[in-house]
Amino acid sequence: MAIVTVRDLYKRYGSLVAVDHVGFEVAAGEIFGILGPNGAGKTTTLEILEGLRRPDGGEAIIDGVDVFRSPREVRARIGVQLQQSGFFERLTVEETLVFFGAFHRSTLPVADVLSRLQLDDKRQSRVSTLSGGQLQRLSIAVALIHDPRIVVLDEPTTGLDPQARHALWEVVEAFRREGRTVILTTHYMEEAQHLCDRVAIMDHGRIVALDAPRALIRAHAPKTTVAVTMGDGVIAFASLPGVQTVEQANGEVMLSTSDPLQTVQALLELRSRGQAGFHQLRVEEASLEDVFLQLTGRRLRE
Amino acid sequence: MRGFAITVLMGLRMYVRDRGAVFWGIAFPLILMTLIGLAFGRSGTPTYSVAVMDRDAGLLGQGLVAGLRSVPVFSIAEISDTDTALAQLRQGRLTLVVVFPPAGSGEPVRAYFDQSRSTDGQTALVILERFVAEANLRLAGAVPTVRVQATGVAGRVQLRFLDFLLPGILAMTVMQTGLSGVTYVVTTYRQRLILKRILATPAHPAAFLGGLVGRYTLTSLFQMAVLIAVAVLVFHAKIVGSLATLAALVVVGTLAFVGMGFAISTVSSTPESANLLGSAISFPMMFLAGVFWPREFMPPAFQPVINLLPLTPLVDVMRAVSARGESLVPYLWGLAYLAVWGAVSFLVAARRFRWE
Numbered sequence: 001m002a003i004v005t006v007r008d009l010y011k012r013y014g015s016l017v018a019v020d021h022v023g024f025e026v027a028a029g030e031i032f033g034i035l036g037p038n039g040a041g042k043t044t045t046l047e048i049l050e051g052l053r054r055p056d057g058g059e060a061i062i063d064g065v066d067v068f069r070s071p072r073e074v075r076a077r078i079g080v081q082l083q084q085s086g087f088f089e090r091l092t093v094e095e096t097l098v099f100f101g102a103f104h105r106s107t108l109p110v111a112d113v114l115s116r117l118q119l120d121d122k123r124q125s126r127v128s129t130l131s132g133g134q135l136q137r138l139s140i141a142v143a144l145i146h147d148p149r150i151v152v153l154d155e156p157t158t159g160l161d162p163q164a165r166h167a168l169w170e171v172v173e174a175f176r177r178e179g180r181t182v183i184l185t186t187h188y189m190e191e192a193q194h195l196c197d198r199v200a201i202m203d204h205g206r207i208v209a210l211d212a213p214r215a216l217i218r219a220h221a222p223k224t225t226v227a228v229t230m231g232d233g234v235i236a237f238a239s240l241p242g243v244q245t246v247e248q249a250n251g252e253v254m255l256s257t258s259d260p261l262q263t264v265q266a267l268l269e270l271r272s273r274g275q276a277g278f279h280q281l282r283v284e285e286a287s288l289e290d291v292f293l294q295l296t297g298r299r300l301r302e
Numbered sequence: 303m304r305g306f307a308i309t310v311l312m313g314l315r316m317y318v319r320d321r322g323a324v325f326w327g328i329a330f331p332l333i334l335m336t337l338i339g340l341a342f343g344r345s346g347t348p349t350y351s352v353a354v355m356d357r358d359a360g361l362l363g364q365g366l367v368a369g370l371r372s373v374p375v376f377s378i379a380e381i382s383d384t385d386t387a388l389a390q391l392r393q394g395r396l397t398l399v400v401v402f403p404p405a406g407s408g409e410p411v412r413a414y415f416d417q418s419r420s421t422d423g424q425t426a427l428v429i430l431e432r433f434v435a436e437a438n439l440r441l442a443g444a445v446p447t448v449r450v451q452a453t454g455v456a457g458r459v460q461l462r463f464l465d466f467l468l469p470g471i472l473a474m475t476v477m478q479t480g481l482s483g484v485t486y487v488v489t490t491y492r493q494r495l496i497l498k499r500i501l502a503t504p505a506h507p508a509a510f511l512g513g514l515v516g517r518y519t520l521t522s523l524f525q526m527a528v529l530i531a532v533a534v535l536v537f538h539a540k541i542v543g544s545l546a547t548l549a550a551l552v553v554v555g556t557l558a559f560v561g562m563g564f565a566i567s568t569v570s571s572t573p574e575s576a577n578l579l580g581s582a583i584s585f586p587m588m589f590l591a592g593v594f595w596p597r598e599f600m601p602p603a604f605q606p607v608i609n610l611l612p613l614t615p616l617v618d619v620m621r622a623v624s625a626r627g628e629s630l631v632p633y634l635w636g637l638a639y640l641a642v643w644g645a646v647s648f649l650v651a652a653r654r655f656r657w658e
Contacts, residue, residue, distance in 0.1 A: 050502055076504035086494030090316040102308035103503035103510075142499070 309513020
């Protein structure tokens with residue numbers, strides 16, 4: 001059962017079409033990702049869902065409420081984390097949550113929210129003293145203060161170091177365990193692949209593909225790479241079963257194969273027969289990055 | 303309603319933690335009041351420093367010196383050498399140097415004054431001449447038949463400069479709160495996307511904007527209380543009218559100028575440019591509208607402009623109440639004019655307000 005239904009959203013700024021007939025559904029309890037480069041229209045799409053922007057066409061129903069007819073009612077049902085949202089520098093973390101809590105009908109206890117985002121020890125700290133990761137956690141704490149069933153996160157990990165990013169991934173995974181629905185945008189393919197049940201790949205305002213990460217890879221980047229670190233002997237890589245291209249890089253031979261099982265088996269047989277010596281063998285599946293490259297002809301981060 | 307209340311409460315906390323706001327709202331007006339009070343403020347009765355050399359050193363001379371000492375506006379120092387005293391006179395440290403001749407010498411009483419500061423010198427001379435004339439009468443044993451009793455009149459009360467200055471400073475502070483404080487804060491909140499974040503809550507945005515108005519009304523009243531307390535306790539300023547009326551005027555003025563601040567904040571995109579624009583408007587207004595001196599001092603050509611400024615009626619009515627204890631009635635048109643400024647500003651702000 002879809003808790004979020006988006007149909008045919010359209011938004012233009014002058015001659016620039018920011019959101020070009022976007023439609024998708026999000027199931028209750030699902031973690032739904034929108035993956036795309038900067039300027040793809042991810043944030044505009046989210047801000048239309050949050051009722052912060054009026055679309056030029058289309059409709060969005062969230063938890064049974066029409067976003068454009070009752071934006072405030074929708075905002076009572078969703079938790080919003082804005083990209084680079086600022087807070088009052090002269091308030092403490094706790095005061096910030098109390099402040100935003102007062103703008104909702106009911107709230108979770110502030111102490112609970114703080115401990116869930118590991119901000120307990122920053123309770124009395126001024127917002128101006130927080131690190132990037134702490135600010136981002138505060139931003140999510142504010143989104144969570146009224147215990148929403150649906151949480152909308154706009155690039156929650158952009159600009160964070162890997163450690164802070166993984167801490168936020170854990171927060172999102174906790175949302176999944178609690179049965180909350182999450183819609184998040186990102187331009188990190190690892191993040192989309194790791195967190196999301198389904199991913200919409202967005203480019204130039206359009207959704208170019210939408211499915212589970214693995215299904216996307218299978219459909220759009222089916223090749224697997226088998227990497228071999230060579231020892232003695234010579235192997236005719238190109239004639240191995242499944243192999244389509246052969247490249248050398250960093251002392252490794254990279255075989256792109258449509259049938260990794262067959263390719264690996266052939267390699268292992270060569271080795272056991274003593275016909276080829278190699279030290280290591282690594283099998284690498286294609287990633288969403290390859291999917292994006294396949295679909296748009298460009299890399300995700302350029 | 304909770305959004306409104308929390309905005310007021312947290313706004314007050316932020317105000318207390320903001321050294322800049324406290325400086326501009328309290329320290330800056332106090333410094334202005336002190337400096338301008340020192341520069342122009344003369345207490346109601348001036349005193350003149352007079353050096354006296356008694357060449358007689360007898361009964362007559364001693365009597366004259368003692369008599370001079372009893373003149374209230376004279377501060378007397380006895381000297382034995384006129385050269386030093388004359389040098390001090392030239393430096394402006396004395397108003398008058400008086401030499402009493404030996405009794406029976408037939409010499410006149412000599413008085414020296416500084417011609418470059420003739421107003422003070424002439425006044426002190428007149429007092430001295432009157433003193434000498436009276437001394438002659440007494441010495442001749444005459445009973446004065448005609449007497450003058452002078453009573454100072456300055457409207458209903460004797461107006462000291464500080465009593466005049468204080469309400470002007472209060473009105474100026476109200477204006478600064480709106481034109482500089484509100485513009486800076488609102489544009490900062492917009493630039494940092496705080497306004498957008500608040501818009502992303504289910505509350506009506508009026509709760510937050512109303513809370514800001516409430517916060518500034520309270521900080522204005524607080525600033526007024528501190529400024530009045532310092533002026534009265536430290537500088538002995540007098541407030542003739544009712545404090546409650548003054549507080550009500552501060553509230554009306556704050557509402558109007560906060561409205562203007564909101565309107566200005568819709569024109570500027572950065573806090574810096576908003577602050578600059580606010581200052582560019584408030585600084586000339588503060589000098590023209592009669593905060594520091596009567597606006598009649600400004601050239602006649604300026605008067606039509608001065609009459610159009612929103613600060614002018616506020617300064618007028620606050621001064622009328624604070625310094626002269628007048629009724630509000632003659633100033634109601636001015637207050638209405640100020641209210642129109644405020645109302646139009648809020649309308650402009652409501653039409654043009656941008657949340658990001």
